[in-house]
Amino acid sequence: MKALEDKIRAQGIVKAGNVLKVDCFLNHQLDVSLFREMGKEWRRLFADRPINKILTIEASGIAIACLAAEAFGDCPVVFAKKAQSVNVDGDIYSVKIESFTHKRVYDVFVSQKYLGPGDHVLIIDDFLANGMALEGLTEIVRMSGATLEGIGVAIEKAYQGGGDMIRSKGIKVESLARIASMNDETGEIEFL
């Protein structure tokens, strides 16, 4: 999606350690009108899918998912919650996810009330790198008996392989900006 790639080129900052800072429009300050356009693009890309629920994960995923929901007929958004430790009882679906950014393992959970066999789910998240977070969310969808219709990602670091790993399982993944490489010395970012 050109508008997103342009924004990343103009405002993204490449840092040492394979970090892309997009705080100024995606992770800390939020560009609502860009998110609305991203929602429309996912609607176009998943036009053939009977999506009736969007699943995301706190915190930055929430903003993108809510604006995307407008393009999907104001369908409900459910966000998976992170906890350092969860009392796993019968009322939640819970998985462990290792955070690439924070080098930490979270328990991530969704209440069973908000995801079930009648749901056709689009998962939305801001980043796809090694795919750990999205794998956790697909596992939650599987546990719930809902149908996973696909995954919409804002920025995929394609060279880290998480996207290919998930696609190899037959899941449709649509990333609106796919980074082929980035260089923290020159600041250059190449898209696929």
Add this chain to the structure above:
Amino acid sequence: MKALEDKIRAQGIVKAGNVLKVDCFLNHQLDVSLFREMGKEWRRLFADRPINKILTIEASGIAIACLAAEAFGDCPVVFAKKAQSVNVDGDIYSVKIESFTHKRVYDVFVSQKYLGPGDHVLIIDDFLANGMALEGLTEIVRMSGATLEGIGVAIEKAYQGGGDMIRSKGIKVESLARIASMNDETGEIEFL
């Protein structure tokens, strides 16, 4: 706001310990079309204020704030981040906030890049109980040199006094549902 009060009456669950669960539309599953209406209501209530930025706090505040931003001409949203401990350097505004829900103290911070003297800020949050979180956010606005135009809250537990405490400082607070009392035995909720 009648639509919000009706929703709380129909779907909110009063639990022991003064807890109101509104997971099904505000804190875990999100009702985007309701949030859009709430945004329009805040726009009406703050029509005389030159708001150009919305400040909220992760996680549930993000959804409401983003939909509200649409009513304020797609102004940028900034969300304060919670951390268990922050390396306080010159680049952030940081305060400590005690969470009523989690009985824990968080460091909460906003990057200096995203808030400054040119900003006219509306703070938005989902709950107002003892007012600790909102006091922290107003302190961040003060540190930044921005102008605080007011505070928009979804649900105020009016009997806990946080709202009165903030209003007594001359800050305009508009809560869309103000709870006078609730009873965890009968499930009854009375609004002001």
